[in-house]
Amino acid sequence: xxxxxxxxxxxxxxxxxxxxxxxxxAFGAVGGTPRFAASARGAWITDVEGKxxxxxxxxxxxxxxxxxxxxxxxxVQDAVGDSSSFGAPCLRELELAEExxxxxxxxxxxxxxSSGTEAVMTAVxxxxxxTGRALIVKFAGCYHGHSDALLAAAGSxxxxxxxxxxxxxxxxxxxxxxxxxxxxxDLVEQAFAAHGDQIAAVVTEPVPANMGVIAPPAGFNRGLRxxxxxxxxxxxxxxxxxxxxxxxxGYWGLAGSAEGWAPDLFTFxxxxxxxxxxxxxxxRADLMDLLAPAGPVYQAGxxxxxxxxxxxxLATLRLxxxxxxxxxxxxxxxxxxxxxxxxxxxxxxxxINHWGNLFSVFFTSAEVSDYDTAKAQDSAAFxxxxxxxxxxxxxxxxxxxxxxxVSAALGERELDVIARALPEAACAAADxxxxxxx
Ligand SMILES: *Cc1c(COP(=O)(O)O)cnc(C)c1O
Numbered sequence: 001x002x003x004x005x006x007x008x009x010x011x012x013x014x015x016x017x018x019x020x021x022x023x024x025x026a027f028g029a030v031g032g033t034p035r036f037a038a039s040a041r042g043a044w045i046t047d048v049e050g051k052x053x054x055x056x057x058x059x060x061x062x063x064x065x066x067x068x069x070x071x072x073x074x075x076v077q078d079a080v081g082d083s084s085s086f087g088a089p090c091l092r093e094l095e096l097a098e099e100x101x102x103x104x105x106x107x108x109x110x111x112x113x114s115s116g117t118e119a120v121m122t123a124v125x126x127x128x129x130x131t132g133r134a135l136i137v138k139f140a141g142c143y144h145g146h147s148d149a150l151l152a153a154a155g156s157x158x159x160x161x162x163x164x165x166x167x168x169x170x171x172x173x174x175x176x177x178x179x180x181x182x183x184x185x186d187l188v189e190q191a192f193a194a195h196g197d198q199i200a201a202v203v204t205e206p207v208p209a210n211m212g213v214i215a216p217p218a219g220f221n222r223g224l225r226x227x228x229x230x231x232x233x234x235x236x237x238x239x240x241x242x243x244x245x246x247x248x249x250g251y252w253g254l255a256g257s258a259e260g261w262a263p264d265l266f267t268f269x270x271x272x273x274x275x276x277x278x279x280x281x282x283x284r285a286d287l288m289d290l291l292a293p294a295g296p297v298y299q300a301g302x303x304x305x306x307x308x309x310x311x312x313x314l315a316t317l318r319l320x321x322x323x324x325x326x327x328x329x330x331x332x333x334x335x336x337x338x339x340x341x342x343x344x345x346x347x348x349x350x351x352i353n354h355w356g357n358l359f360s361v362f363f364t365s366a367e368v369s370d371y372d373t374a375k376a377q378d379s380a381a382f383x384x385x386x387x388x389x390x391x392x393x394x395x396x397x398x399x400x401x402x403x404x405x406v407s408a409a410l411g412e413r414e415l416d417v418i419a420r421a422l423p424e425a426a427c428a429a430a431d432x433x434x435x436x437x438x
Contacts, residue, residue, distance in 0.1 A: 003033070003049055004036070004048045004049050005033050005034065005035050005036050005047060005048060005049060006033045008036045008048060009033050009034055009036070019034070020034070024397070024398060024399050024402075025398070027398045029379060029383065029398060029399050029400070030382070030383040030386045030387065030398045030399070031383060031387075032387060034398070035047040035048075035051075035053075035390075035395075036048040038050075039068075040055060040063075040067035040068060041066075041067050041068045042066040042067060042068070042409035043055055043066050043067075043407055043409035043410045043411070043414045044067075044414075045067065045395055051393070052393060053390070053393050053394060053395035054393060054394050054395060054410070054414045054417050054418060055067070055395045055407070056335075056394065056395060056396050056397075056404050056405060056406070056418075057395055057396065057397050057402075057405055058405040058406075058407050059275055060270070060397070060402070060405065061241050061245065061270035061271060061403075061405050062270045062271055062273060062274060062275045062316075063274075063275055063405075063407055064244070064245060064271050064316065064320055064324070064328070064407055064408060065274075065316060065319055065320065065324070065407060065408050065409065066407045066408055066409025066410075067275075067409070069315075069316075069319065069409075071315050071319060072274050072275070072312055072315045072316055072319070074315075075311040075312060075314065075315035076276070076308050076311050076312050076315075078311065079092060079307045079308040079310070079311035079312075080308050082307065083307070084306070084307070084308050085302075085303055085306055085307065085308075086307065087302060089305070090305065090307050090310075092307045092310040092311050092314065093112055093305035093306075093307065093310040095310070095314055096110075096112075096272075096278075096310040096313050096314045096317075097110040097112070097280075099314055099317050099318070100268070100272070100280065100282055100317075101282075103244070103248050103249050103253075103317065104243075104249045104250065104252060104253070104266065104282060105249070105257065105262075106252065106256075106262035106263070106266070106283070106284065107266060107282035107283060108282075108283070108284055108285040108288065109282065109283065109284075109285050109288035109289065110280050110281070110282045110288075111280065111281045111282075111288065111291055111299065111304075112278065112279070112280050112301075112304045112305040112306075112310075113279045113280065113281065113299075113301055113304055114277040114278065114279060114301060114303055114304060114306070114309075115145065115269065115277060115279055116144075116145050116238075116240035116241075116267065116269030116270065116279050117144075117145025117146050117147050118145070118147075118279060118301070119145075119240065119267040119268065119269055119279040119280055119281050120144040120145050120147065120150060120203065120236070120238055120240070120267045121145065121147040121149075121150075122267075122281050122291075122299050123201075123203070123234075123236045123238075123265045123267050123281045123283075124136055124147075124149055124150070124200075124201060124203065124236070125297055125298075125299065126234075126265065126281065126287065126288075126290060126291060126297050126299075127200045127201035127233075127234035127236060127264075127265065128200045128201070129290055129295075129296065129297035130200075130234060130287055130290055130297075131200045131201075131232065131233065131234060133197070133198050133199060133200035133233070134176045134198060134200060135176055135177075135178055135195055135198045135199045135200060136149055136150070136176060136177050136178065136199075136200060136201050136202075136203060137177075137178045137180060137188065137191055137199055137201070137202040137203070137233075138150060138152065138153075138177060138178070138179055138180075138202075138203050138204070139179070139180055139181065139182040139183075139204055139205075139208070139371075140153035140179050140180065140181055140182060140370065140371040140372075141153065141154075141182055141208060141210070141211030141214075141370060141371030141374060142154070142182065142203075142204060142205045142208050142210065142211070142238070143205070143210030143211075144203055144205075144238050144240075144267075145240075148168075148169045148170070148173045149173055149176065149177050150177065150203070151166050151169055152169075152174055152177045152179045153179045153371065154210070178191055178195070178199075181370050181371070181372070182208055182211075182214060182369075182370040182371060183214070183216065183217045183220055183369060183370055185217075185219070185220055185223040185224070185227075188202065188223070188224060188227055189227060192227055192230075192231045192233075196231040196233075197231075199231060199233045200233060200234060201228075201233055201234040201235070201236050201265075202224050202227070202228050202233060202234075202235055202236065203236040203237075203238055204221065204224060204236075204237060204238065205238050205241065205242070206221055206237050206238075206239060206242055206250075206251035206252070206255070206256075207242055207246070207251055207355040207356070207358060209241050209242070209358050209360070209402075209403040210241070210401065210402070210403075211370075211371050211374040211375075211401050212353060212360035212361075212362055212368060212374050212377075212400070212401050212402070212403070213353045213354060213355060213358050213359055213360040213403050214353060214368065214369060214370065214374070215353060215354070215355045216355070217369075221237070221255065221256070221261075222259055222261055225261045225262075225263065226261075228264070234264045234265060234287070235263045235264050235265070236263060236264065236265045236266075236267065237251070237252065237256075237263035237265070237266055237267075238266075238267045239251055239252065239266050239267060239268055240267050240268060240269035240270055240279065241269075241270055241358075241403070242358070243266065243267075243268040243269070243270070243271060243272060244268070244270075244271035244272055244316075244317060244320060245270070245271050245328075245357070245358070245405075246325075246355075246356040246357060246358065247325055247356070248317075248320065248321075248322075248325065250266075250268075251356075252266070254356060263283070264283055264284060264287055265281060265282070265283040265287065265288075266281070266282045266283060267279070267280070267281055267282075268280045268281075268282065271313075271316060271317075271320070272313050272316075272317070273309050273312060273313045273316075274309075274312030274313045274314075274315060274316030274317075275312055275316075276306070276308060276309035276312040276313070277303070277306070277309055278306065278309035278310065278312070278313050320408075324408045325357070327408050327410075328357040328406050328407070328408065329356065329357045331357075331406045331410045331415070332354065332356075332357040332358070332359055332404075332406050334415060335359070335404065335406065335415070335418065336352050336354060336359050338415070338418065338419055338422055339352065339361055339422060340352050341422075342422035342423050342425070342426040343361075343426045343429065345423065345426060346423070346426035346427050346429065346430040347430055348363065348381065348385075348426055348429045348430045349363065349364060349365035349378070350362060350363055350364070350365075351364055351365070351366070351367065351368050353368055357406055358403050359403065359404055360401075360402065360403045360404060361382075361404070362374065362377045362400070363377045363378040363379070363381040363382050363385070363400065363429065364376060364377040364378060374401065377400055379400045380432065381429045381430075381432075382400035382429070383400075384425075384428040384429050384431070384432075384434050384435075385425045385426070385428055385429035386398060387428070388421070388424055388425035388427075388428035388429075389421050389422075389425045392417075392420065392421035392424065392425065393417055393421065394417065394418050394421045394425075
């Protein structure tokens with residue numbers, strides 16, 4: 001008999017391209033049938049066949065407290081009871097803005113949007129509006145959402161599916177994005193030397209995590225800050241993934257604040273919405289106040305600042321206290337040790353990169369420091385590993401290019417399940433003769 005997952009996937013493909021709403025979910029890179037999620041609570045996700053998995057994806061980042069946290073659910077229910085949307089200013093969005101300003105010191109103003117893509121798109125327009133310049137510098141393998149200007153050499157699904165730069169992006173748009181290899185400050189310097197008066201912004205993931213996790217070389221982010229300052233360009237740090245995940249003040253809270261620098265603009269998403277569609281641009285008042293209606297740079301949204309999403313975000317940020325971040329760090333380091341041990345035992349070449357609680361596993365013996373080295377890994381070994389883990393009840397991202405996302409809900413019981421799954425999964429990774437599973 002065909003499984004419910006398979007039947008639903010078949011149905012979905014009839015009415016949705018590839019059967020999904022976002023490409024990587026289709027299991028294209030690992031083969032087999034995507035699991036349809038039915039419900040999730042804490043660290044556990046249940047598919048439509050009733051099988052339970054320990055979730056190490058956390059909806060690709062947002063679910064830092066685990067799923068259906070009672071206080072988050074209550075906050076959302078409360079909000080929705082007052083109506084799910086007003087299209088007018090409301091207290092909940094104001095409170096979330098105040099919380100972000102309180103947590104991330106360089107942020108003086110916040111503009112809410114609904115997805116990370118939209119937040120970065122807004123930051124880029126703001127940078128262009130503020131500087132009157134066109135060029136954007138981004139780094140190969142960094143993902144900043146799927147807006148036209150930033151899709152060039154993007155990580156995440158673009159890396160997973162091995163897509164060339166996407167059709168539908170005009171040559172004109174592509175020409176205004178300068179893509180440089182990650183981590184090479186000398187090349188950024190050269191770009192500024194050649195085009196300094198045309199560069200509106202440099203945008204980066206402070207810790208790239210969409211080509212797998214890559215620790216920024218010492219001084220790299222700071223160096224970008226200094227180059228932008230020297231050339232009058234806007235420095236955008238895309239903390240959509242790292243914000244409120246690495247610490248209460250994201251990457252900046254652990255590194256920028258200690259080193260005494262700040263970006264001009266931050267973008268936030270994922271955790272900031274606690275699992276509902278919510279994202280934000282934040283930054284210095286002088287720059288942010290160029291946004292309409294305070295200034296001339298237009299930006300808007302029917303559902304922006306949505307009260308239910310604001311309630312979920314606010315509840316999540318308030319619950320994510322020091323104990324939560326200490327737990328994430330500890331679980332992350334336990335997991336890294338467990339995975340490394342199992343892969344080593346099975347003789348599987350691998351590298352585990354991490355920065356703070358963010359980590360990913362590369363199936364390669366070579367050091368991974370940029371997009372090219374990330375792409376050189378053995379994706380087939382990952383696919384076998386992935387399916388063996390899934391069969392044993394561990395839900396990993398169906399891509400070798402994603403971070404593993406830990407949550408506050410992971411405890412001893414979940415780590416036990418993972419520990420039991422790992423040796424077999426490592427053997428599967430070691431054995432090219434094994435099919436990747438269903
Ligand atoms: C996920 C992500 C985005 C895009 O966010 P969406 O909500 O998927 O549009 C942008 N930047 C980074 C760094 C991300 O990880």
